[in-house]
Amino acid sequence: MSDTNNNIHTISILLQSWYPQHKRDLPWRHTSDPYLIWVSEVILQQTRVEQGYDYFVRFVRKFPDIWALASASEEDVLKIWQGLGYYSRARNMLQAAKQLVNQFEGVFPSDFEKILSLKGVGNYTAAAIASFAFGKPHATVDGNVSRVISRLFEVQHPINSTEGKKQLQSVADQIIDPVHPGIHNQAMMELGATICLPRRPKCEECPLQTVCMAHHHHSVASFPSKIVKTKVxxxxxxxxxxxxxxxxxxxxxxxxxxxxxxxxxxxxxxxxxxxxxxxxxxxxxxxxxxxxxxxxxxxxxxxxxxxxxxxxxxxxxxxxxxxxxxxxxxxxxxxxxxxxxxxxxxxxxxxxxxxxxxxx
The missing domain is CATH 3.90.79.10 (Nucleoside Triphosphate Pyrophosphohydrolase)
Structure with missing residues (x-):
């Protein structure tokens, strides 16, 4: 992998120039409310945006704030979640809402470590809330971002390996724009979701084409690499x-x-x-x-x-x-x-x- 410092400034400029004209119009992008951002990020884990959109609307209509969610029964939460799968997400959200009420008086903390202490919240979700809601420079690394970084810098480690995850997070932390971290993160995620696709990536439309090592070496199809999944x-x-x-x-x-x-x-x-x-x-x-x-x-x-x-x-x-x-x-x-x-x-x-x- 080449020295990322050579491309950090260029990547930030290109991303933030591209994003406003090409982002999808999604309801959670019109708010800085950490609760709504949290709900959207949890729903979108393992879920396509097209499916998650309706669930998000129904969920926040039923539970419009932390207090409403914290006072709900588990059956009510699971009923709203029905059909979305990975039901531990819904159970964890309910427990986290109770934590927010009991430990933080119903106010979402802005500190990354405190956000990370919430039930079911991992590094990615904590980084998303910290950067989108509070402007904190924490890089989000989901599947889409992993793919983008892997191709940009020809990351050799499998992206689902311990070494690969550490390397991807390290690079993401280096290239994030500390002044506009939320926009940077959103742009990286949007690029992976709409342009830098797993199959048939739209390289000709990519704003980072000129700084992408995999594109330069005609090796886009080789990245990212993954460890074979466990047997079904x-x-x-x-x-x-x-x-x-x-x-x-x-x-x-x-x-x-x-x-x-x-x-x-x-x-x-x-x-x-x-x-x-x-x-x-x-x-x-x-x-x-x-x-x-x-x-x-x-x-x-x-x-x-x-x-x-x-x-x-x-x-x-x-x-x-x-x-x-x-x-x-x-x-x-x-x-x-x-x-x-x-x-x-x-x-x-x-x-x-x-x-x-x-x-x-």
């Missing part, structure tokens, strides 16, 4: 949507697993794809259904749901019964009116099933 785990879920008139059963997932604290139908997880006859041999199946009569099982749909390190293969069965079931032997289930199911936060997988179910 396959899981097999069999859901039972029990129906008696307008009633059904739900259970909250409380284990440290996917979709913690979200609700779902009775579930039997198996080691592979199995038939209903094979599932009927499972202990849970006998426990739930052996004492009931006139049950009708109908396979409704098969669904595949992709998570970061898991693939969920789900089978949905409707279980119709003419007799009322007061409770399931497993007391963790609650009986609800189907009309009230919208009140319960569920995973995107269950939500997709319900969308299909209500259409039919």
């Amino acid at each position: 785990r396959d899981r097999f879920f069999n859901y039972f949507h029990i129906m008696h008139e307008h009633e059904t059963f739900l259970r909250k997932r409380i284990e440290d697993d996917v979709w913690k604290n979200l609700y779902e139908f009775p579930l039997i997880e198996t080691s592979g794809q199995v038939s209903l006859i094979e599932i009927s041999d499972e202990e849970k199946f006998g426990k739930w259904f052996s004492k009931s009569h006139s049950l009708q099982f109908e396979h409704v749909v098969s669904m595949k749901h992709i998570l970061s390190h898991q693939r969920i293969f789900a089978e949905f069965y409707r279980v119709k019964t003419e007799e009322s079931i007061d409770h399931l032997p497993d007391l963790s289930f609650i009986k609800i009116d189907m009309a009230d199911i919208e009140k319960y936060p569920v995973s995107r997988l269950i939500h997709k099933y319900l969308e299909r179910f209500f259409v039919e």
